[in-house]
Amino acid sequence: MKIGIHALKKVPVHYWIDIALFIFILVFPLLGFKPFRVTYMNQFVAYLIFALSLDLIWGYMGLMSLGHAVLFGMGGYAIGLCAQLQNGAPAFMTREGMNQIPTLLFPMVNPIFATFAGLLLPTLFAFFLGKFLFKSKVSGVFFTIITLALAQIIKDLVINQQAFTNGFNGLQGVPRAFLGLGMDKTAYYYFVAGVLILVYVCCRWLTNSRLGKVAVSIRENESRVSFLGYNPENFKILIFAISGFLAGLSGLLYAPAANSITVEEISVAASTFVLIGLAVGGRGNLTGALVGAMGLQWAKVLLSESTAAYWQLVLGAILLIIIFVMPNGLIGQLLHLVYSLKTRKHKELTGGGA
Amino acid sequence: MKKSKRVLALLALLVMLASLTACGSSAANSGPASGGSGKTEGEKIKIGILFSSSGTTAGVEQAMINASKMAFDEINAQGGIAGHQVEYIHEDYASDPATATKKIQKLIQQDEVLATVGCYTSASRQATLPTLLEENSLLVYPTYTEGEEVHPNVIYIGAMPNQQATDYIPWLIENEGKTAFLVGSDYVFPKTCNKQAKILIEKFGGQVVGEEYAPLGSSDFAAIVTKIKQAKPDFIYSDLVGDSIVAFYKEYKQQGLKPEDCPIASIATDEMINKAMGNEYAAGHYTSMNYFETLETPENKAFVDAYYAKFKDGSTITTLTEAAYDSCYFLKAAIEKAGYPCSTEDLIAAFAGLEMDAPQGKIKVDEENHCTWLYSRFAKCNADGIFAVIYESESAIRPEPWPQVVYPELGGKLPAKPY
Numbered sequence: 226m227k228i229g230i231h232a233l234k235k236v237p238v239h240y241w242i243d244i245a246l247f248i249f250i251l252v253f254p255l256l257g258f259k260p261f262r263v264t265y266m267n268q269f270v271a272y273l274i275f276a277l278s279l280d281l282i283w284g285y286m287g288l289m290s291l292g293h294a295v296l297f298g299m300g301g302y303a304i305g306l307c308a309q310l311q312n313g314a315p316a317f318m319t320r321e322g323m324n325q326i327p328t329l330l331f332p333m334v335n336p337i338f339a340t341f342a343g344l345l346l347p348t349l350f351a352f353f354l355g356k357f358l359f360k361s362k363v364s365g366v367f368f369t370i371i372t373l374a375l376a377q378i379i380k381d382l383v384i385n386q387q388a389f390t391n392g393f394n395g396l397q398g399v400p401r402a403f404l405g406l407g408m409d410k411t412a413y414y415y416f417v418a419g420v421l422i423l424v425y426v427c428c429r430w431l432t433n434s435r436l437g438k439v440a441v442s443i444r445e446n447e448s449r450v451s452f453l454g455y456n457p458e459n460f461k462i463l464i465f466a467i468s469g470f471l472a473g474l475s476g477l478l479y480a481p482a483a484n485s486i487t488v489e490e491i492s493v494a495a496s497t498f499v500l501i502g503l504a505v506g507g508r509g510n511l512t513g514a515l516v517g518a519m520g521l522q523w524a525k526v527l528l529s530e531s532t533a534a535y536w537q538l539v540l541g542a543i544l545l546i547i548i549f550v551m552p553n554g555l556i557g558q559l560l561h562l563v564y565s566l567k568t569r570k571h572k573e574l575t576g577g578g579a
Numbered sequence: 580m581k582k583s584k585r586v587l588a589l590l591a592l593l594v595m596l597a598s599l600t601a602c603g604s605s606a607a608n609s610g611p612a613s614g615g616s617g618k619t620e621g622e623k624i625k626i627g628i629l630f631s632s633s634g635t636t637a638g639v640e641q642a643m644i645n646a647s648k649m650a651f652d653e654i655n656a657q658g659g660i661a662g663h664q665v666e667y668i669h670e671d672y673a674s675d676p677a678t679a680t681k682k683i684q685k686l687i688q689q690d691e692v693l694a695t696v697g698c699y700t701s702a703s704r705q706a707t708l709p710t711l712l713e714e715n716s717l718l719v720y721p722t723y724t725e726g727e728e729v730h731p732n733v734i735y736i737g738a739m740p741n742q743q744a745t746d747y748i749p750w751l752i753e754n755e756g757k758t759a760f761l762v763g764s765d766y767v768f769p770k771t772c773n774k775q776a777k778i779l780i781e782k783f784g785g786q787v788v789g790e791e792y793a794p795l796g797s798s799d800f801a802a803i804v805t806k807i808k809q810a811k812p813d814f815i816y817s818d819l820v821g822d823s824i825v826a827f828y829k830e831y832k833q834q835g836l837k838p839e840d841c842p843i844a845s846i847a848t849d850e851m852i853n854k855a856m857g858n859e860y861a862a863g864h865y866t867s868m869n870y871f872e873t874l875e876t877p878e879n880k881a882f883v884d885a886y887y888a889k890f891k892d893g894s895t896i897t898t899l900t901e902a903a904y905d906s907c908y909f910l911k912a913a914i915e916k917a918g919y920p921c922s923t924e925d926l927i928a929a930f931a932g933l934e935m936d937a938p939q940g941k942i943k944v945d946e947e948n949h950c951t952w953l954y955s956r957f958a959k960c961n962a963d964g965i966f967a968v969i970y971e972s973e974s975a976i977r978p979e980p981w982p983q984v985v986y987p988e989l990g991g992k993l994p995a996k997p998y
Contacts, residue, residue: 259688259689260688261681261684261685261687261688261689264681264684265681268677268681316727317767320767320770320771381794384766384794384795384796385765385794385795387765387766387767392765392766392767392795393700393701393702393766393795394676394701394702394705394766394767395676395702395706397676397705397706397708397709398709483677483680484680484706484709485676485677485680485706487675487676487677487702487706489674489675489676489677490677526681529670529671529673530670530685536633536671537633
């Protein structure tokens with residue numbers, strides 16, 4: 226018993242925040258809010274997976290991707306297209322002169338195929354992009370610029386390939402389902418929440434594993450890591466591909482929760498919004514990603530409701546203050562505080578000195 | 580060490596609780612608690628206004644927000660609707676369809692609005708449709724649109740393609756010449772409108788000598804203008820939208836084309852865009868709209884004067900502004916006709932055949948198809964950048980969401996599945 230409690234006390238403080246957040250998510254539908262609040266929460270929970278995926282590459286690898294929402298969109302568009310193809314060629318195809326579903330898209334009618342496509346496509350895209358970029362030693366700000374350009378190119382492509390994407394109007398009417406299994410609102414909510422917790426556990430395991438430690442070492446000093454005999458490029462590609470997979474998964478779960486997927490959600494602005502969430506929450510500890518993304522989404526909703534005209538200004542000011550006062554983000558600052566308290570106590574106990 | 584950790588965990592919990600109460604309190608503020616006293620005499624009628632005040636289309640939508648607020652303020656000053664004051668709740672969907680879905684849910688479930696006036700882009704309108712159907716609520720949509728959609732929960736106050744083109748194209752062919760070059764932004768609105776335009780041009784003895792689409796938001800028109808110069812059309816029929824318009828008109832002038840030889844006849848270039856690009860580019864070209872700011876009717880003068888007296892934010896009145904204003908008055912008339920409190924079904928049914936004296940003239944909602952009878956007008960932009968109206972229909976013309984010239988088999992009626 227005593228050992229149990231002792232072990233519990235060894236659990237880092239931010240793990241408790243994660244657990245509290247998950248409990249909050251799980252009880253949220255029972256708190257008596259209007260149904261649309263639960264629908265919002267469902268979308269935000271799906272977004273948290275996206276935040277985790279970004280934290281893996283930005284927080285742990287130090288690579289800031291401004292085009293990550295494109296990978297998110299691949300999952301969303303795959304499942305959205307599948308929904309649109311259920312009753313033959315949709316209006317946006319017939320308008321462009323395609324009266325039948327093109328042979329290439331025919332497998333997408335099957336929701337199981339579409340789901341796997343929505344997961345595999347972003348993974349492979351991230352893998353090959355990583356292979357090209359990291360093998361040619363692209364890093365730092367240049368990586369960010371390339372992802373920015375790619376995101377813009379793909380956004381334009383989606384807007385203009387209307388026969389496949391319905392352009393600016395996006396894909397609407399995505400039913401709540403996974404692998405073709407339809408769910409009601411509550412079931413889908415808990416399904417997404419369950420996937421989030423699973424993804425979180427996997428990310429925790431990953432970042433605490435040797436792979437995660439190497440990733441952090443690469444972030445801190447890449448040449449030293451390669452001097453020690455590691456091949457940093459391969460680690461980067463692997464993490465980027467995993468991050469791509471999670472982004473796709475997030476989009477795949479988000480589109481049914483939001484009932485739609487449009488180009489706005491794959492734009493640079495969408496990526497930036499989650500990046501800001503990470504910066505506010507603190508990167509490189511997963512908790513910051515969860516708290517930051519969730520906090521920012523709710524702040525956006527509630528601020529825009531209370532002050533319709535100036536909400537972005539207010540939000541911007543709050544974010545600036547947080548980042549100015551706490552450069553490591555909320556959770557980063559908290560962990561720093563815990564660490565300094567610990568060391569001070571340690572010093573007191575050992576009677577000062579080093 | 581243990582203590583500090585516990586304190587921190589407690590702090591974290593507090594933050595979470597605070598956020599909980601934050602969304603809790605806003606849920607309670609305007610939730611059923613305030614409306615729970617029942618439908619009493621002095622109760623306010625809640626109406627949603629859903630336009631963007633941030634994001635890419637905020638510039639256009641600001642005037643629509645202004646006009647809606649002005650209309651409801653006027654209605655309140657005149658004693659409200661059937662003795663009830665209007666409480667309007669503006670939500671900003673930030674030019675994003677997914678946010679439009681979120682906001683319409685909030686307006687319906689939390690604010691319990693009777694109806695909503697709003698949406699500018701087709702994407703945002705379409706994003707609200709499943710919610711409107713599920714919650715059985717009403718959207719009054721003021722933007723001119725491509726048609727081919729009549730949703731049971733939407734009343735369309737903006738023009739349908741036939742109202743902009745049916746009188747316009749024959750006039751252009753008669754007065755400017757027989758050959759036309761179609762230019763549009765590459766998306767659903769121009770493509771649907773051009774489907775109709777091509778049929779009309781051929782019907783009146785004209786000829787389409789070219790058809791080009793520029794990617795939405797594109798500002799590179801060198802290639803398209805070169806093609807136009809080679810084709811030498813008598814006029815250019817343009818359904819370009821947004822920033823592309825400015826880029827196209829500028830390229831047109833830079834490549835030496837002149838409005839006297841080959842004017843641009845647009846269905847989307849409005850007062851606001853003219854102001855943005857400047858008179859030297861706008862002058863000499865045509866636009867077809869139901870409404871122009873320069874109309875000389877007493878209703879319009881009152882509207883324009885009241886608007887500019889109230890709003891000095893640099894916004895410009897366009898056909899969209901007027902349509903948003905009309906939408907509010909139509910909604911008022913419909914509520915009065917249905918009697919308050921009323922069900923959504925009764926309210927929607929009350930719109931059928933409703934007439935009003937709008938700034939553009941006497942207009943009415945069609946008895947069958949949820950769209951509005953509007954005037955057909957076109958104007959030439961003069962050297963001062965002002966639209967001089969050169970034609971207006973004698974009365975409002977019937978809206979055809981599925982134009983008869985394109986779908987003769989429907990005969991102007993709705994198809995079996997209209998959305």
